[in-house]
Amino acid sequence: MVPIRPFVAEFAAKYAGYTCQEVTQDYRLAFDAACKCAAGFDWDAVVGNMVYVWAGVTQAVGLKYYGMPGVEIGPETGFQYREPSEDEAFMRVEDYEALIEDPTGYLFNVWLPRVSRDVVGMGELATFRNNMSFLKGGMAMLSYFMGFGSQAQRLREECGTASAIAGILKAPLDILGDKLRGYVGLTMDLHERPKQVLRACEALQPHLLHVALAGADPAKQVPVTIWMHRGCVPFVTPAQFNEVYWPTLKPIIEEIWRQGHQVLFYAEGQWLQHADAFLELPEGSIIYHVDRDDVFEVHKKVHHKFAISGGVPNFLLSYGKPEEVRAFCKKVIEEVAADGGYIMDASAIMQNDTSIENVRAMTEVTREYGVY
């Protein structure tokens, strides 16, 4: 059978009768929503909680860069990441050498005070809120991460559903853009100081590999997920992809594979123009997830080496008719899944604009036609 592994985020809240605020603020409600979805739709695998950014951690730490439902934004809108303006980037351009020399020290001593309302900078007088930020943030993170183990067991025992992923990775260049220099600052740096950008990516590499492996499935049955953001053309030039993004990411993927884990390439956006680079990876080492690319073209290009997931457009699942969803999914099953190595899923994580009726149509047509 063609497996179904939908990445449902705020959709799960909608299905279970919770607001975006409820599942973002209380991860136990998010876990509950994921279980209700898994049981109600008879899926093969689901993420334990795809509304991943738990407000308990972000609010304990005092992080400035989120708009949270029910707090900074309306209660029925998914949480928002708010990138600062170029001149207020969390990492200044003069910080490159400090980051390169000691990434962990830089993050604690320079980055964290800038991104937190409560953490004070080095040399400043400690405050009660500073101390509480570390204590509560650490305790909250441990509480949350430990909850995923119970959630995986609950999905398995109550719903007959596997927990879909374990471990997290982002490309060094995406970390620089997403959390440190900001996208605009990074694009300027790629032009004005490309060697420093490359060295910064190289400094981040071993730590990102460590984080990915530390959270990977000990049984090696489900993949580590890389969330791929703005490292593709047109966000960067082809040369910047070839000279910075890919050379600093590829070794991480290869090492994760050497240690026995697949990586789910959650290629958000359009990445097919870089397929030749991805084909350098060992056969079977990744599952290529399709977002805005044409899933039929992706199949032609990479399926001889890699399994594929996704490719069912979110706009179709949100605004299309059930019969349109059925027709598209049936076409995917016939043309992409026919030779195996395909996992049914939407193109991108499903939020609360997704139609329950359409998700049911996607599930039913996969069960009906996705049989080998």
Next chain:
Amino acid sequence: MSDKQEKQVTERRPGVCVPWEEKRAEWGDLPGDEGIVKRVWEETDSLAHMYIWHLLVSF
């Protein structure tokens, strides 16, 4: 710790915030099992590494 001493800290490898070598230097001879002290120090220290890197990557 002075700025100079901070700079002399052993390189912070992945999984490490306060290296064992730095902590060990605070003591003279240990009367007991140094191995278990080192292991537990490094295990709890790695939690701090996890904290900051997950704030960066996951949150």
